[in-house]
Amino acid sequence: MPSEELSSRRITQVLHEGFADPSAGPSRRLAQSDLVDDWLRTLWERAGEAVPGRGSGAALAAIGSLGRRSLGPASDLDLVLLVDPARVGAEQAAELAGALWYPIWDSGTSLDHSVRSLEECEQVAAADLRTAIALLDLRHIAGDAQLVEDTAARVRARWRREARRRVGEVVDLAADRDRRYGxxxxxxxxxxxxxxxxxRDITVIRALAESxxxxxxxxxxxxxxxxxxxxxxxxxxxxxxxxxxxxxxxxxxxxxxxxxxxxxxxxxxxxxxxxxxxxxxxxxxxxxxxxxAPGGSATRGAGTARRPALERLPHGVIVQAGEVSVDPSSRDLLRDVAAVRHAATTGLPLAEATLARMAQETVAPLLPAQRDVLVDALAGEHLADAYEALDVKGVFSRWVPGWSEIRNRPQRSAVHRFTVDRHQIETVLEAQRFLSRVSRPDLLLVTALLHDLGKRPEARDHAAEGAPLAEAAARHLGFDRADSRTIATLVREHLTLVGLATGRDLADPTTLRELLRAVDEDLDTLELLRALTEADAIAAGPSAWSTWRADLVDHLTDLGRDALRGTETAPRTRLAPQRSAQEAVLAAVRRSDSAQVIYPAPLDDEPISQLCLGAPDGAGVFAAMARVLVRLRLDVHSAVVSTQDGIAVNTWWVTGTQADLPHPSVVRSALDRELAHRDRADARVLELPPAPPLRTTEDAPVVTLLPGASREATVVQVNARNRPSLLADVAETITVHGLQVRSAHVMTLGRRAVDVLYLTDQHGRALDPPTVGRIVAALMDAAST
Structure with a gap:
């Protein structure tokens, strides 16, 4: 077979053999390996013709996936040219290697190669753990089979002989992968x-078995x-x-x-x-x-009576050989949950036999005492490790109704790091920080555990659909009807606080009324929702929570607290720079009747800077400001757009420190130019490369009308794949349709931009139905561009 045909033959073969039979994978990979083996043997024969005098004392061997005969259709080749220096000289070995490697490279196949003697294989395996593990898969392809067999035997013997001292290296290797990879x-x-x-982890497991x-x-x-x-x-x-x-x-x-x-x-x-x-x-x-371990784990007794030390704990829990197990003869109803609690609080693993027995136990609704022990487990700092052990044996899905439907369910939002089930565990861990701040820490932990039960396939509104599921699960976990209803309320509204704070006008009374309705006008429920909101966001990922978002959430929470207590909210300290900048811009615009730009004091803990732009309001001002940021290549993280006394005051948060931003005078000059040309359609064109085509349904924009969000304006949400010109295109669309932006709230979540727009007509009134239809369609077109 000509070498240049190898890559196409490998792909063609695997496609012809197909994937219809799930059990065909191993035989398909063997066929792939056989195909490549035959090709390499052909190269070996040709190399022998090119290197006269080559007899015994040299061999071609494979490691990696080819060595294991589990080759994929485009997998790299890992090859070792083994030579016996007593029979093959260095010059002859180099010629042989060149005769082998160059045809492989010419075929377009990626190659990892080495030329070594038996002794060199031993030496490098002793010095480098990864090489030692790789050489355990050494397999003969062509040439001196005895040389390969002797090398493999020596490498394995050394691996077993030195295994005791290398276990620590294996542990470090696994820990390094934990740090470097997700x-x-x-x-x-x-x-x-x-x-x-x-x-790679499977390779490590099998290497330990070889030891x-x-x-x-x-x-x-x-x-x-x-x-x-x-x-x-x-x-x-x-x-x-x-x-x-x-x-x-x-x-x-x-x-x-x-x-x-x-x-x-x-x-x-x-x-x-x-x-x-x-x-x-x-x-x-x-x-x-x-x-x-010297003498194994902690032991007691002597001679043949020596056995691992055993510690008995309440409720039939046993700690032995560094593991948590239970006394099988105990009939204590708290036995299993107490064992999980001990594992979650101490970090000791649950014994395999205990997990296997739990997986077979009949599951009944928890009694109040069992519920309380489970809540204690949820407060344990090692909960994630205990959960993974329970989950891999199928125990957790049997304990929590509805868990199996969200287990291993991926999250398609770019802000999420974890599957749905693990995200809920991470939310419990984050909620632990708030236990001293709420009146019902047990409800907080259990709500964190259940808040995304509605994220099932085909779910349209996971919060609303998850509320009854969470209520039923809470009842099964031993909570009474009233507490279960509170948990259901929190699940249904777990996105409400952050959504209102970052996506609605906090000065609009409707925003506060909607929050109070969500918490049933109950202060304790509000406090629980505030804690759950932050825990949920931080557990999702770093882009889902930030200082500015926390400030907005806290400000709205303060408004809710004061409304429920009948007190008055003082301005939040961290929002003071934003307000003072807005006031300064307002005063400067009034004095000069022209555009103004101010940079408030920078945030000291985030690489995000704030800009405050102001100008006399009018048609196209919002669009002009958005175009300025695009032309200056500023990446908008979020924004709050408002109009006060006929002046547009827009606060923008952009990526980067203030040292990375252009001087305020540069921004002001650019804004003056945009405002001067805002009536010229040709001057408003942004010369940007076209956005990449939509690749998945997740890239499609969604424009949603939010009825009831305001009595004075029509509120529209644009949720679309982010791009540099998106906000400018949306703003320009509003200008072309002759509408006004009373306020806007912009944020970027991963690869999505979510813009909430409060729109009115030229007379400051909410839009009539025909206009709503036209602007929604136009915004869809703008977001799809």
Whole structure:
């Protein structure tokens, strides 16, 4: 086979063999490996012709996926040219290597290669852990088979001989991956190879088994390996490249090729496999560490009577060999939840046998005493580790009604880091900081645990649909009817506070009335909602919460508190710079009757700067200000647009420190030019490259009318894929239609921009229905450009 045909043959073969049979993956990968083996043997024979005198004493061997005979359709090749220096000289070895490597490179195949003797393989394996693990897969391809067999035997023998001292290195390697990579189970664009729970972790698990210090559940790991390798094969078949990151653009095609109805369904299967791998790695490492511990774990007794020390705790909980288990003879109703509480509060793992038994237990609604112990577990700092152990055995889904529907469910919002189920656990962990600030910490923790139960497939409004699910789950967890209703209220409204604070006009009385309605005009519920709001946002990811967003949420919360207490809200301290800048701009515009620009004091804990722009209001002013920021290449993070006494005062938060921004005089000059030409259509054109085409349905814009949000204006929300000119295009559309912007609230969430616009006609009145229809359609066109 000509070498240049190899890449196309590999892709063609895997597509011809197909993915219809889920069990065909291993045989398909064997066929791929056989195809490449045959090609490499042909190259070896040709190399022998090019290097006269080459006999025994040299061999071509494979490591990596080819060494394991699990090659993907575009996987890189990892090859080792083994030589015996006594029989093959350095010059002859170099000629042989060149005769092999160059045809492989010419074929377009990515190659990782080395030339080593048996002794050099031993030495490099002793010095580098990753190489040692890789060489465990050494497999003969061509040439001197005995040389490969001897090298593999020596490498394995040394690995087992030195395994005790290398366990710590393996633990460090796993910890390093934890720091450098995310969890495959929770990633929106997972790396099938490098993320935690991926193919590299499977290699480490099997390397530990080769050390004979610990073993693993082969059936579980083999099944997970098949799932991950099938996804890798499909990804490489779709892209024609050797990458292992499953990007959003390829997820639908990969899901279809692997026989899944949707990308979300496929992600759930991948997450399940990755969690199983992560758990097996954890178990295998712990077993290896226990095997090398002097005398094992803490022990008692002597001689043949020596056994691990055992500590008995209340409710039948036992700590033995560094693990939490239970006394099987105990009939204490709190036994299992007490064991989980101890694991969540101490960080000690739950024993495998205990988890297996919990998975088989009949689950009944919790009694109040069991509920209280479970709440204590939710307050434990090691809750996430305990949850992963319970989840991988299917225990948590049996304990919490509705959990199985959101387990491993990916989040398509760019601000989210975790799957739905793990996000709820992270929200509980964040909520722990607020336990001393609310009157019912138990309700806060359980609401955090249940708040996204509505994020099921095809859900339209997960908050509204999740409320009855959370109420039913709370009843099952032992809460009475009144508390369950409060939990349902918090779940239904868990997005309300941040949505109103950042997306509505806080000066509009309707905004406060909507908040008070959401919390049933109850102060305790308001405090719980405030805590839940921050915990939920921080758990989602760094782009979902910021100082300015916290200030707006706190300001609206203060308004709600004072309304419920009958007191008056004082201006928030951190909002003072914004207000003082607005007042200064107002005064300067009144004096000069011209545009003004002021930079308030910078935020000291975020790389975000604030600009306050003001000008006499009129048609096109908002659009002119938006164009200025685009022309100056300022990335808008959020904005609040308002009109006060005939003056447009717009506050913008942009990415970067003040040192990165142009001088205020530059911004003012640019604004003067835009305002002077705001009536000239040709001068308003932004010379920007076109936006990339829509690739997924998630990129499609959504324009929504918000009825009842204001009595004085028509409120429209534009939710669209962000781009530099989006806000300017939206503002220009409003100007062309002769409408006024009474206020606007702009924010960027990941790759989406969410703009809430308070629109009126030229007389300051809410829009009539025909005008609403026209502007909504026009805004859809503008957001789609």
């Amino acid at each position: 969890s495959l189970a929770h990633a929106t664009e997972p790396n099938l190879k490098s993320d935690r729970g991926g193919l 004979w210090l610990a073993d693993h559940d082969h059936e579980v790991v083999d099944a997970a390996s098949r799932t991950l390798r099938d996804a890798r094969d499909a990804l490489q078949a779709v892209t024609g490249a050797s990458g292992t990151r499953l990007g959003r653009a390829d997820q639908d095609a990969v899901a279809a090729l692997t026989g899944h109805a949707t990308a979300d369904d496929h992600h759930a299967v991948l997450a399940d496999a990755a969690r199983a791998v992560t758990w097996e790695l954890h178990r295998t490492v712990r077993a290896a560490e226990a095997a090398i």
